[in-house]
Amino acid sequence: MSHPILAAYDLKKSYGRGPNRFDALKGVTLEIFAGESVAIVGKSGSGKSTLMHLLALLDKPSTGSVELGGSDTATLKGKRLNETRNKTFGFVFQQFFLTPGASVLENVVLPLKIAGIASRSRKLRGHAALERLELDDKARSKANALSGGQKQRAVIARALVNDPRIIFADEPTGNLDSATGAIVEDILFGLNREQGITLIIVTHDEDLAERCDRRVYIRDGLVVSEEARVAA
Amino acid sequence: MRAIDVVGSAIGNSFRSRLRTTLTVLAIFIGAFTLTITNGLGTGINAYITDTVASIGANDVLTVTKVSPDATTTGPQEYSADQITSGGGAAGGAAGRTTVAAITPADLTTIAAIDGVTSVEPSLSVTPDYVTTGSSKKYRLGLGSFVTGTTLQLSAGAQLDPASSERQIALPVSFVAPLGFASDADAIGATVHIGITDAAGTSSVIDATVVGVSEAGLGATGNATANTALTTALYDAQSVGRSATAKDSYAQAVVHFDANASASEVTALQARFTDAGFTAKTVADQIGTFKSVIDAIVLVLNAFAVIALLAASFGIVNTLLMSVQERTREIGLMKAMGMGAGRIFGLFSIEAAFIGFLGSAIGAGIAMIVGTVVSRALSTRLFANLPGLHLISFTPASIITIILIVMGIAFLAGTLPAWRAARQDPIESLRYE
Structure with a gap:
């Protein structure tokens, strides 16, 4: 079997000291392989968000290690860490985090702007990403003029624009009605299937988790069970 | 990014x-x-x-005064017969009233011997009473003497000629109409009569030719300017009845130096004056104030x-x-x-x-x-x-x-x-x- 694209070994993370000490993660080991779709399922306070932040290299574990493509990420610092996050990951958040006054295109090309890609090339790639999500006609609209589903599609376009290997989705359908949510889910799983982008979804929604290849259940900072998709 | x-x-x-x-x-x-x-x-x-600046003074000129022996003490100064109260010359700007020691012919010789001095002339302080064309009324007149190298800001006429034996005067523009001239240009070439009183109280009249009409400005605050010939004539008329010693003591002297001197050379020259007991100020020093x-x-x-x-x-x-x-x-x-x-x-x-x-x-x-x-x-x-x-x-x-x-x-x-x-x-x- 090949190396996992992203792996966590005995991750522990605690906040505070002394009597106020809170252990968010108490030793989580998890391997995720390229092209997989994995759901991290748990209630709020279970530690699933903390796990996602550690996997996405937004935070450092107290102990344990995160390996990206077989190499330890603890050595990544400053500029190289930022570059790695920029090139490898795409983010989809529940609250969209779009800049309301800016146009949809400007929002979508933000990762490319951060990467230092020239304006002309940014535009081309931004339009291409929007086209894939059938949102190109809204490129010039202000982000706050979009409906909830359109906003989430714009967010997915933003996550895609830099051709990431892994997309992190934190409750991607949490703010959407079920019909719109289903469309967004289809888009995410379509990307996973057709382009082989690894999908890591953090959710407490069982139905969404059902659609993933694998589900990892977290409770009180520990993995309680792991199950592969039941063959339908 | x-x-x-x-x-x-x-x-x-x-x-x-x-x-x-x-x-x-x-x-x-x-x-x-x-x-x-x-x-x-x-x-x-x-x-x-x-x-x-050009109308206030030339840049190769130092105005020299003699330091009074007790000038450094504060408070009232003891009276001394050879002190002259200088009210600030017409060309010197408002320097306030300072008591300086009089410059005597012996001092002039000393100054002329100072290294770097090309020429020295006493600045003659003349206070004429009035000016008139003869047909006009008599007007009070303030007079500043003309220093070689100075440029007047003229509205008509030419600069004064310091070397000329002709008695020349440049009138301020405000005198043109009262003296009965039709225009600034009309005044050029006219002869004016200047009244002056000597030490004995006798009034005499000196004639002068108007060669220029000067613009009012910071440097020429309503004073007329005379060339050397006129100044000397007026000084002689004013000094009738005074002792030779009184006549030959001056409040200040004007020293010319090399016009190409650098700033540090001028500073060195001023230091030599200080050592000899004089205060020498350049035009820049006066403007600097x-x-x-x-x-x-x-x-x-x-x-x-x-x-x-x-x-x-x-x-x-x-x-x-x-x-x-x-x-x-x-x-x-x-x-x-x-x-x-x-x-x-x-x-x-x-x-x-x-x-x-x-x-x-x-x-x-x-x-x-x-x-x-x-x-x-x-x-x-x-x-x-x-x-x-x-x-x-x-x-x-x-x-x-x-x-x-x-x-x-x-x-x-x-x-x-x-x-x-x-x-x-x-x-x-x-x-x-």
Whole structure:
């Protein structure tokens, strides 16, 4: 079997000291392989968000290690860490985090702007990403003029624009009605299937988790069970 | 992120909250406007002084006075028979009344022997009573003697000829109409009679030819100017009845030196005068007094403008802190997407500098327009008798300096909010509701 694209070994993370000490993660080991779709399922306070932040290299574990493509990420610092996050990951958040006054295109090309890609090339790639999500006609609209589903599609376009290997989705359908949510889910799983982008979804929604290849259940900072998709 | 994108985004961001940016820009505008006006005032007045330097004195001339033996003591000075009270010569500017020792013919010999002195002449102080054309009324006349190398600002006629044996006079422009001349040019070549009283109280009249009509200015405050021949004639007439000793003691002497002398050579020359017991002042020293007064006033005015700018800079801090607060999630997102803390810092501090640029550029621009209009209006009305005075004038260098200073202050004000933004934790920011 090949190396996992992203792996966590005995991750522990605690906040505070002394009597106020809170252990968010108490030793989580998890391997995720390229092209997989994995759901991290748990209630709020279970530690699933903390796990996602550690996997996405937004935070450092107290102990344990995160390996990206077989190499330890603890050595990544400053500029190289930022570059790695920029090139490898795409983010989809529940609250969209779009800049309301800016146009949809400007929002979508933000990762490319951060990467230092020239304006002309940014535009081309931004339009291409929007086209894939059938949102190109809204490129010039202000982000706050979009409906909830359109906003989430714009967010997915933003996550895609830099051709990431892994997309992190934190409750991607949490703010959407079920019909719109289903469309967004289809888009995410379509990307996973057709382009082989690894999908890591953090959710407490069982139905969404059902659609993933694998589900990892977290409770009180520990993995309680792991199950592969039941063959339908 | 590319530097050009950082600047572009920073400028774009500053327009996001228009009302807030406008109010902050307005506060900076007031400071920059004041600073530009006060600076323009200093520039205008100092430029005028520099322009009129030529009419005050030549640049190869030293005005020499003898240091009184007890000049250094404070409090009332003991009377001494050979002291002369000098009220500041007509050409010397308002130096106040100082008691100096009289310069005697022996002193003149000493001065002439000082290394670097090419010639020395006593400056003859003459106080004529009146001037008239004969047919006109008699008018009181103040007279300054003409120093070789001096240039008068003339509205008609030619410069005085110091070497000529003809008794020449340059009348101030204000005397032209009262003396009955039709125009400035009409006065040239006319003969005027100057009345003078000697020590015995006898009045005598000396004739002089008008060769020039001088403009009023800082250097020529309503005084006529005489050439050497006329001054000597008047001095002789005035001195009838005085002892030879009294006649040959002078308040000050005029020394000529090499016109090509460097500044350090002039300083060395002045030091030699000091060693010999004299005080030697160049024209620049005398002008320097004017300039340093103006500079001090402008400095105080500038200080007020800078206080206004400091107040405005707190406005910038406030504006940007609110901005950082509002954009917490956006900052978190950018950091999650791999934007470095340095770039975030740059984004906000450049936004501050841009707000500073907007305020200062608009402030300086409007100040230039207002200053030019006011200056023009004043020079045709209030300062109509000071031709050539532009009360407020601007140099590109000082405008650019002001804009850069304001941008610098704004940048400094922006560092606190920018630092806050830069050290934000992306996870905390993204959780922020």
